[in-house]
Amino acid sequence: QQQVKQSPQSLIVQKGGISIINCAYENTAFDYFPWYQQFPGKGPALLIAIRPDVSEKKEGRFTISFNKSAKQFSLHIMDSQPGDSATYFCAARGDFGNEKLTFGTGTRLTIIP
Amino acid sequence: EAQVTQNPRYLITVTGKKLTVTCSQNMNHEYMSWYRQDPGLGLRQIYYSMNVEVTDKGDVPEGYKVSRKEKRNFPLILESPSPNQTSLYFCASSLVSGARETQYFGPGTRLLVL
Numbered sequence: 001q002q003q004v005k006q007s008p009q010s011l012i013v014q015k016g017g018i019s020i021i022n023c024a025y026e027n028t029a030f031d032y033f034p035w036y037q038q039f040p041g042k043g044p045a046l047l048i049a050i051r052p053d054v055s056e057k058k059e060g061r062f063t064i065s066f067n068k069s070a071k072q073f074s075l076h077i078m079d080s081q082p083g084d085s086a087t088y089f090c091a092a093r094g095d096f097g098n099e100k101l102t103f104g105t106g107t108r109l110t111i112i113p
Numbered sequence: 114e115a116q117v118t119q120n121p122r123y124l125i126t127v128t129g130k131k132l133t134v135t136c137s138q139n140m141n142h143e144y145m146s147w148y149r150q151d152p153g154l155g156l157r158q159i160y161y162s163m164n165v166e167v168t169d170k171g172d173v174p175e176g177y178k179v180s181r182k183e184k185r186n187f188p189l190i191l192e193s194p195s196p197n198q199t200s201l202y203f204c205a206s207s208l209v210s211g212a213r214e215t216q217y218f219g220p221g222t223r224l225l226v227l
Contacts (some may be wrong), residue, residue, distance in 0.1 A: 006155075032214070043117075043157065043203050043218030089155055100171055101146070105155040 003027050004092050006104025013111055019077040021107045023090035026071065030092040030102075035064065035075045038087045038106075047088075048075070080111045115140050117219035119204050125225045126194055134189045134222050136204030142217075144207040145187040146171070147179065149200040150221075156203070162187055194226045 005024045013019045025033075034049035050057045050064040050073065059065045063076040077084055090104040117138045126132055133207055138145065146161035148171075158171030163179040178190040187206075191198060201223050207216040 034214075034216075043205075043221050046214075046216040048124065049214060091156075100161070100169075101158050101174065103148075103156040103158075105153065 003102045004090060004104045006090050008107060010108040011107070011110070013077075013080045013082060013109065015082060015111055015113050017080050017111075019052060019080045019084065019109055019111070020074055021090070021109070022072065023092075023104050024070075024072045025092045027092070027102075028071070028101045029094050033064070033066065033073050034035045034091050034093075035062075036089040036091065036103075038089065044089060046095055077109075080109075082111045082113065085111045087107055115217060117204055117206055117217045119202075119219040121222060122195075122220065123223050125227065128195055129193050132194060132224075133192050134191075134202060134204075134224070136187045136189065136219060137185050138187075138195075138206040139185065140206060140208065140217065140218070141184065142206035142208045143184065144209075146205050147177070147182070147187070147189045148203045148205065149173065150203060151200050152156045156193050159189070162199050194224075198224065199226045200224060 003026050007022050035047045036044040037047045039046040047060050048062050048065050052068050055066050066073045073089045088107045091101050093101045120135045143164045147159040149154045150156045157173045160175050160179040162168045165181055168179050181187055201221050203221050204219040
């Protein structure tokens, strides 16, 4: 049973456009929602994370939008650049102290000139 | 430089031959974890550790063992590897400071079990 569903599987966006990746979760006990960026041949890197007490978090060109009632959260990449081309994973976890981290299946993002 | 190191980076072995993948972090993080990454399945957590001598199962612990005798090290042990454990493995460590969490992943270990 997949507890975190991620879509789309792959995404092509023109340079300068907005990339949007969506995730939905089932477990209402999840309390921490990170996004990871992974380049080919590298380990994942924590990109940005949100807790459900806020509906949005922004760091530079990256924004997480969180909808607690719908049990959905999404990553928005503004002004997408070719260097953003990577695989992105969403994840969810209980509060720190409950460390079981569940990942989505990933989105391969390609930014074209 | 803050880092998580894994060894070996690549390993080919045969079914049933015990192996250990080492993981070490130099950031004094309390929390460490192991993941495997498979095409189409994303990352799945194998085991995690909240501190020395404290470990717990993730989503896919079968066939794996871990130990946390020191804060910096968190080895992954495959007592009797099988072909379905062929995968890319990542170790990670984390620190929570106030509301901010910092997490670092190692470079990965690619394992092939014949």
